[in-house]
Amino acid sequence: MSGKIPVLEIFGPTIQGEGMVAGQKTMFVRTGGCDYRCAWCDSAFTWDGSQKATPMNASTIMEELERIGGERFSHVTISGGNPALHTGIAALVKLFQEKGIASAVETQGSFWQDWLLAVDEVTVSPKPPSSKMGTDWSRLDTFMKRLAEEQAGHHSLKVVIFDEKDLAYATQVHERYPDVPFYLQVGNDDLEALEPARLRDHLLEKYEWLVAKVMEESQLNDVRVLPQIHALLWGNKQGV
Numbered sequence: 001m002s003g004k005i006p007v008l009e010i011f012g013p014t015i016q017g018e019g020m021v022a023g024q025k026t027m028f029v030r031t032g033g034c035d036y037r038c039a040w041c042d043s044a045f046t047w048d049g050s051q052k053a054t055p056m057n058a059s060t061i062m063e064e065l066e067r068i069g070g071e072r073f074s075h076v077t078i079s080g081g082n083p084a085l086h087t088g089i090a091a092l093v094k095l096f097q098e099k100g101i102a103s104a105v106e107t108q109g110s111f112w113q114d115w116l117l118a119v120d121e122v123t124v125s126p127k128p129p130s131s132k133m134g135t136d137w138s139r140l141d142t143f144m145k146r147l148a149e150e151q152a153g154h155h156s157l158k159v160v161i162f163d164e165k166d167l168a169y170a171t172q173v174h175e176r177y178p179d180v181p182f183y184l185q186v187g188n189d190d191l192e193a194l195e196p197a198r199l200r201d202h203l204l205e206k207y208e209w210l211v212a213k214v215m216e217e218s219q220l221n222d223v224r225v226l227p228q229i230h231a232l233l234w235g236n237k238q239g240v
């Protein structure tokens with residue numbers, strides 16, 4: 001298994017629907033396995049046993065990206081699951097650098113990998129109370145410190161918000177790492193919705209609620225509030 005990466009899906013090009021480079025045209029590589037079990041995880045198929053990951057090495061992943069994306073991409077986002085569980089991603093990030101492909105990673109900040117330092121955009125997404133997960137603050141401190149001191153690219157924090165307790169948690173995260181660009185993201189609480197148009201209305205109402213809350217809060221002046229654009233466009237569809 002050494003060097004192999006468990007891959008759940010490879011798709012794109014699509015737009016990055018979330019966070020610091022929202023709107024960026026990108027391919028996705030989604031890894032299998034997560035050390036968390038968030039109550040509202042929209043990608044639970046990466047860890048609940050419902051779908052099976054394929055162990056792949058970096059060059060095979062690159063071939064698959066090129067087979068699907070052709071000449072139509074110059075940016076790849078690695079998500080999961082938690083991609084930071086996998087040491088084999090070091091070789092993939094190196095391949096991207098050699099080919100002049102920009103890279104991004106989505107992770108919750110619970111596990112460190114040195115290859116994170118070579119990723120252009122690292123999104124760190126600590127989990128609020130509604131997820132039913134706890135935050136190991138000293139681990140997160142170490143994680144954020146290494147990014148701040150050694151990462152060549154950019155990084156940001158992104159907290160998903162379902163309710164007021166989540167917003168209080170997000171404020172705590174923002175105050176702990178005040179120099180890190182901070183994103184608040186609308187939580188999707190209807191993962192069963194099949195009709196994109198209905199989900200869109202529902203999520204936009206939640207976005208309106210979140211924007212109004214943030215406007216009231218003096219501790220959240222320097223933040224960005226975003227919905228998941230892909231959920232607005234395509235609902236709960238996988239692979240978009």
Ligand SMILES: C[S@@+](CC[C@H](N)C(=O)[O-])C[C@H]1O[C@@H](n2cnc3c(N)ncnc32)[C@H](O)[C@@H]1O
Nearest residue numbers: 040041042043080081082106107108125187188
């Ligand atoms: C599926 S996770 C995979 C990467 C990593 N495990 C993490 O959580 O950061 C990607 C992003 O989707 C967010 N997310 C997951 N379920 C969500 C939901 N129901 N509504 C809004 N965002 C969600 C996560 O918080 C994270 O920022």
Ligand SMILES: Nc1nc2[nH]cc(C(=O)O)c2c(=O)[nH]1
Nearest residue numbers: 015016017018079106230240
């Ligand atoms: N379009 C699109 N943007 C995304 N941003 C983060 C995603 C993820 O699942 O990590 C995601 C995803 O699954 N699709």
Ligand code: SF4
Nearest residue numbers: 034036037038041081
């Ligand atoms: S950390 Fe990310 S992938 Fe893991 S359960 Fe939570 S949202 Fe899902």
Ligand SMILES: [Mg+2]
Nearest residue numbers: 042043079228
């Ligand atoms: Mg997603």
